[in-house]
Amino acid sequence: MSDSSEGEAGSGLSLRVLRPVIDGLAMLLTLTAICWAFSVPRYLGLGFYPQQFFAAILACALTLAYLTLPARRATTRRRVPWTDLALALASFVSVGYIAYGYPELVLLIFSRPPAVWVPGLIVTLLVLEALRRATGMALVVIIAVFLLYALFGDAIPGRLSGRPQNWQMLAGYMAYDSNGILGLPLSVASTVVVTFILFGGLLSITGGSRFFTDAAMLCMGGFRGGSMKIAVLASGLFGSISGSAVANVVGTGVITIPMIKRNGYPAHKAAAIEAVASTGGQLMPPVMGASAFLMSEFLAVPYSTIVMAALVPAILYYVALFIQADLEAARMNIAPVPKSEIPSAASVLRGLHFVLSFAVLIYALFVLRWQPERAALLAAVALIITSLALGYQGVRPSLADIFRGLSRTGHAVVEIILISAASGLVIGVLNVTGLSFNLTYALVQVGGGNATVLLALSAVVCIILGMGLPTLGVYVLLAALVAPALIQVGIEPIAAHLYVLYFGMMSMITPPIALAAFAAASIAQAPAMATGLAAMRFGWSAYVIPVLFVFSPTLILIGEPLDIGVAIVTAGIGVWLISASLAGYFSARLSMPMRLAFAVCGLAALVPGTAFEGAVISDILGVGGGLLLMASEVRRKRQRLAESVV
Structure with missing residues (x-):
């Protein structure tokens, strides 16, 4: 076995042989989410607990993780070892068992029979190992610390001392209770996130993402520093549906970063602009990132309320970035994009039907007040119809392409579902041990009840916790650990949650671990640390504006x-x-x-x-x-x- 590939000469089954099973599971995951969003079980007269549906989604995602993710993250999978096949089977059987027997088993958590705690323990361990493969050790270590606290919390002195839990009861609680693995984060990931990623994936398949890049190029390419403005506009548009700052950098940066460099801009600054623009996409309405939907559930307010509150800060974020791009171009005499690289207006206008799908999405969300997952599916249907009928630049997707989009969506959401399930472990520990109250009290005490001190402390905690973690995982941790302390000192709840979201997101461009900035730096072949520092300068507004809307909610339209x-x-x-x-x-x-x-x-x-x-x-x-x-x-x-x- 080499360092670059896993199991080339080892035992196991070829990935090619397993491909139909893998793609079938991915498609099943997506179709299950669609059926739930459209209430198909209710129309068929079938009754399910929501947790049974979440468990079915998790069973598919966890099985896919072991079939597709190698044990060593630096390797490339060509064969699936027998051990991973066994783990995949164990994942499907154990989580499937929980889904099937949930109505009876959930009532037995505190009596601790083996039929409850054994599968609960297996699923918890399987989720943590799959999470390690998907995201690395950072989030796994944090969750392990929380689980150890649940078992030995009484050994912690002072205010953070907790109630120790029986390990058998804890295993059952984490696997079955609605505050554990099958809790709020997984519910959002299994419904809203899956449908919006399907919508975003269909945009790529049908040429919509190319249309938005072309439109940005047509609008901005003729101005000074046009390449930088194209990056700002295109990444902001695409980033609001990508669900990941790093994925957005990789998706749009391969086009925009070389273009900016060709115009004579330094490599590290080209990468920094792309990183900041991509990170801000998840703060920009109307779609925003997965964290915004979770925020809606945490605060028990309509998604439209979150969108309206986030609108002005997001616009100011992009205005600041756009102005800096323009002034930097003027200072360095950066020329417009060559006319030969700018698409014609006639060709771009043929893609205006892609805008219709966004109009449908906004209408369904804000006028019809549909659930976000249903609104996203309606927009996806509109997108499919117009794309099949009109196409873009002479290319129309086939029905086979559309069906492959279902499978691609299933693969794309595996990491988010694993993060969401693991985040439920943190929320479960906070609830069962009382740590949530104790930590809030401790933070308020450290801040001396002073909102300014607590905000500064919280900003540091947010950036440190966010280092190296995916966006959704960052927000769940911060919403559970930091936001309650801010609310406790009188800060508006929605302002508190947006505050921790902003500073958690800023970890993506804040050295020493700035995932989005470093991803952009690798594309630009620029020094990683110089890119991170430049990204902090371009993204300065995101460090300042959250403080302002906390002290004056007028900036979040209150x-x-x-x-x-x-x-x-x-x-x-x-x-x-x-x-x-x-x-x-x-x-x-x-x-x-x-x-x-x-x-x-x-x-x-x-x-x-x-x-x-x-x-x-x-x-x-x-x-x-x-x-x-x-x-x-x-x-x-x-x-x-x-x-x-x-």
Whole structure:
């Protein structure tokens, strides 16, 4: 066996032989989610507990994980070893047993018969090993620490001391209870996430993702630094449905990063812009990432409420990135994209039918108020119909392509389902041991009940916990561990959850472990750390704006309409000023004193007038001072032009 491949000469079955079974399981997973979203069992007169459905999805995903993921992550699988075939069979049988016997077995958790705790223990261990194969050791170690706490919590001194649990009862509780593996994260992954990834996959199959890249190129390619603006726009559009910042970098970065480099932009900055744009896609409505749907469930509010709250911060995030891309291009004299590389308007307009599917999605979500999974499936149906009828650039998908999309979706969601199931273990420990209350109390005590101190502490915790973890896993941990402490000191619940989501997401571009930035750096062949530092600069707004909407919820559209309107306008001016300061350019290169002046006025303008007593004055001074600085720079440039003409 070589380092690069697994089982080339070893025992087991060829992956090619097992391919029909693997693809069939993946398709079954997707079809099961579709049937549940459309309430097919109810129409057939069949009654199931939701946990039975979640277990069926997990059985498919866990089996797929052992059939497709090698034990050593650096290897390539060509044959499936007999041990992994045994683990795949054990996964299907044990989780299938839980799904079949759930109505009777769930009642026996606390009496601890072997029929409950033995399969519970097997499933827990299988989930952790599959998670290790999919994501690495970081999340597994964190979950293992929580499970050890559940068993030996009384050994922890002080306020964090917990109630120790019987290991047999704990195994049954984690596998059967609605607060364990079959809990809220898995319910969202099994319904909403599967259907939205199906929608995103169909966009790729039908040419929709290419259409959005072409549209971004047509709109932005003719302007200075057009390649960078294309990356910002295309990655923002695609990232809202990709479900992963790293997947978005890989999906769009292979096109945008070489294009930016060809225009003369440094490799590490090209990678940084792509990483920041891709990361922000999961903060951008109307679709956002999987975490937003989970947030809706945690807060027990409609998804539309989350979307409206996230809208202004996401727009400010992209406005800041777009302005920096424009000003950097001006400072470095980056030319527009060559006309030969820009698609014609006529060819792009033929793909406008792809926009219809998004219109259907938005209509179903916000007007009909359908469940997100049903809205996504309706949009997918609209996409299939228009693509089969009209195609894009002379290419129409076949029905076989559509059916293959079902299988591709099943493969794509395996990692998310494993993360969600494992996240249920954390939530289960928090509930059964009382750690959730104890940790909230401890964080509030450490912060001295001071919201500012607690916010700073929480930001550090969010970034540290987020290092090396997938997006969904980051949010589940933070929503369970940090958000309750913020709410405890009087912060608006939706603001608290958005705060931890933002800072958890920023771990994707914050060194020393910045997964999205490092993925972009590998594509750009740029230094990883330099890319991460540049990404932090381009993504500066995401470190500042969450603090502002915590102190003044006007930026998440909570408050009086006049206050909200003024806050949005002044924040926009503040973003422009700070972006100019960081780029070192406005209408011409800025001197260091001018850059500092722009930054100070920008920060003052960013702070909403309702943030604290006297904030209105800082707002007025920031906006007024910033406008004067802008005017002076424009006047200075005109004088230089006049002098050069003379």
